[in-house]
Amino acid sequence: MRWIERSVPNDSLNAITAAGIHPVLARLYAARGMQSAEDMDLSISAMAKPASMLGLADAAALLGSAITNSQPIVIVGDFDCDGATSTALLVDFIHKMGGLATYIIPDRVTQGYGLSPAISDIAAKAGAQLLITVDNGISAIAGVETARQHGMDVIVTDHHLPGDELPRANMIVNPNQPGCTFPYRSTCGVGVAFYLAGQTWRWLVQQGHVPAKPSIMPEYLDLVALGTVADVVPLEHNNRILIHAGLRRIAAGLARPGIQALMEVAGVNAQTIKEQALGFSLGPRCNAAGRLDNMRRGVDLLLSRDTDECLAIAKELDQLNRDRRVIENTMLESAILAFERLDPDTDHSHEKGICLLDHEGHEGVVGLVASRLRERHQKPAIVFAPGGDANILKGSARSVDGVHIRDLIAHVHATHPGLIRAFGGHAMAAGLSIESANFGKFQKAFLSECFATVPDEALQETIITDGILDPLDIHLDVAELLESGGPWGQGFPPPLFHGTFTVVESKRIGQEDRTLRLRLRDGNNIFEAIRFRQDDSKDPVIGDACHIAYTLDVNSYRGKHSAQLKVRAFL
Numbered sequence: 001m002r003w004i005e006r007s008v009p010n011d012s013l014n015a016i017t018a019a020g021i022h023p024v025l026a027r028l029y030a031a032r033g034m035q036s037a038e039d040m041d042l043s044i045s046a047m048a049k050p051a052s053m054l055g056l057a058d059a060a061a062l063l064g065s066a067i068t069n070s071q072p073i074v075i076v077g078d079f080d081c082d083g084a085t086s087t088a089l090l091v092d093f094i095h096k097m098g099g100l101a102t103y104i105i106p107d108r109v110t111q112g113y114g115l116s117p118a119i120s121d122i123a124a125k126a127g128a129q130l131l132i133t134v135d136n137g138i139s140a141i142a143g144v145e146t147a148r149q150h151g152m153d154v155i156v157t158d159h160h161l162p163g164d165e166l167p168r169a170n171m172i173v174n175p176n177q178p179g180c181t182f183p184y185r186s187t188c189g190v191g192v193a194f195y196l197a198g199q200t201w202r203w204l205v206q207q208g209h210v211p212a213k214p215s216i217m218p219e220y221l222d223l224v225a226l227g228t229v230a231d232v233v234p235l236e237h238n239n240r241i242l243i244h245a246g247l248r249r250i251a252a253g254l255a256r257p258g259i260q261a262l263m264e265v266a267g268v269n270a271q272t273i274k275e276q277a278l279g280f281s282l283g284p285r286c287n288a289a290g291r292l293d294n295m296r297r298g299v300d301l302l303l304s305r306d307t308d309e310c311l312a313i314a315k316e317l318d319q320l321n322r323d324r325r326v327i328e329n330t331m332l333e334s335a336i337l338a339f340e341r342l343d344p345d346t347d348h349s350h351e352k353g354i355c356l357l358d359h360e361g362h363e364g365v366v367g368l369v370a371s372r373l374r375e376r377h378q379k380p381a382i383v384f385a386p387g388g389d390a391n392i393l394k395g396s397a398r399s400v401d402g403v404h405i406r407d408l409i410a411h412v413h414a415t416h417p418g419l420i421r422a423f424g425g426h427a428m429a430a431g432l433s434i435e436s437a438n439f440g441k442f443q444k445a446f447l448s449e450c451f452a453t454v455p456d457e458a459l460q461e462t463i464i465t466d467g468i469l470d471p472l473d474i475h476l477d478v479a480e481l482l483e484s485g486g487p488w489g490q491g492f493p494p495p496l497f498h499g500t501f502t503v504v505e506s507k508r509i510g511q512e513d514r515t516l517r518l519r520l521r522d523g524n525n526i527f528e529a530i531r532f533r534q535d536d537s538k539d540p541v542i543g544d545a546c547h548i549a550y551t552l553d554v555n556s557y558r559g560k561h562s563a564q565l566k567v568r569a570f571l
Contacts, residue, residue: 003463006031042244054180059155059171060199066130067099074128075103078135079290081283085227086134086193088302093197105295109388115143124150135189138162157192184238190227221246222255230283234491243487258301261314275487288320291364331361331369353450354381355443361385367396374398378461397430402458406430465498471525479554479563503544529565547571
């Protein structure tokens, strides 16, 4: 493990401090690329304007015309939380505008990802005249072609990276498509859907179909926040604006009943909700439907206005999430054993990457297992499991910083034609399918590509800190300031400091003694600290000089709040 300290540009620091921001927060913002007070503006009026999103205006006119002409519209979504929130947003919006809309969420096991020709056939049988994809479609060449042959107009809205060929849709709205100058390419599927709905609403206002005031668009900010955080996209300025606005709406008690029900079963307090709750409590429960059952239940939850129905569905999703954890832990144990059976002295194939097949695994959980393996071994990882067709394996890949996993898979595809049936994704995550008989060939090709291209430095765990925090700043007010200074997340990481302290107390507590409670001294100051999931390595003892990376958190216990150091790593 190595650690480095973020650099802080002085010009940015001075400009942000001059705007009246607390020095600690100013330092954090400057280190994350903020340069001025405008970068800190999280008001909804500071959102990026829609004009630069290629295809958006024409797509909105097409959707608006379909609404006003009462044409049947079918939304085709993805089976993750981003896809569910995108689908619910557009279906609800179209209904509120007086249009006709239904939706299709492909079954992960039996139908696979995205708009396939079979899904287009289903949409045609439903009478669709306009088909809109959300959070998918940019690689659906055949699916779009089938829809067009059925006589449907097609709007593709997506955020995934396009391949060499684009689908022959009427309109494509994707900030990552060639020629699009929209400044925030990290916008996820529900963000793109929100922009489409907003532009369509403006078109309908111009046509006199709906009144200009009040705007209904704020009603969808809770969905946008949930989908954006759950999809773990980089939190560029625009995404932070959308998440911030969504959290404020939820905290004000204005969340839709489905999200309120998810909070109830997850034990999340709406008034104090933070982005972490969306990512670690609500998002996984919504995702569980798509992983183990069918994401229609998730979409139904987000569309329903019946509180009793919402609570019943939320309880179903909570149980599915518990089942998912059991499956994930079983698969992870199996994967760890399989990986550790490899002899590092004689088998160097997995030196720079991991590629495993779990014959008994569940395809809906392979991504989670790949992510855990990546974290454990600091290597790009792909895990496969059998798909709905016994002859097909479904795989999910997770990467490390410095390795663009989709591009790496694309190179394998280019150099070994026919080996990969389908693939897609982005820098840190990708999905793919191969024939079962080809696993050995793919494993060899993928690991060879990793060995040839993955830089050594990418395999070393690196902790990036925000430097040393003055002991006088380690108190509750600053902890609360940092908590409210977000939203923090991917690409805008939460504050992490480092420092050397003298151990005053060291004790194992909690279930299976996996939690380490510490009291640490810096000069005359004593601080409470905690380390969760402490492994079997030697604990620090009283009197030790302990160099740690830590977050400064608010510890709430029995109505009392205090500052607490949460140890991320011993350096």
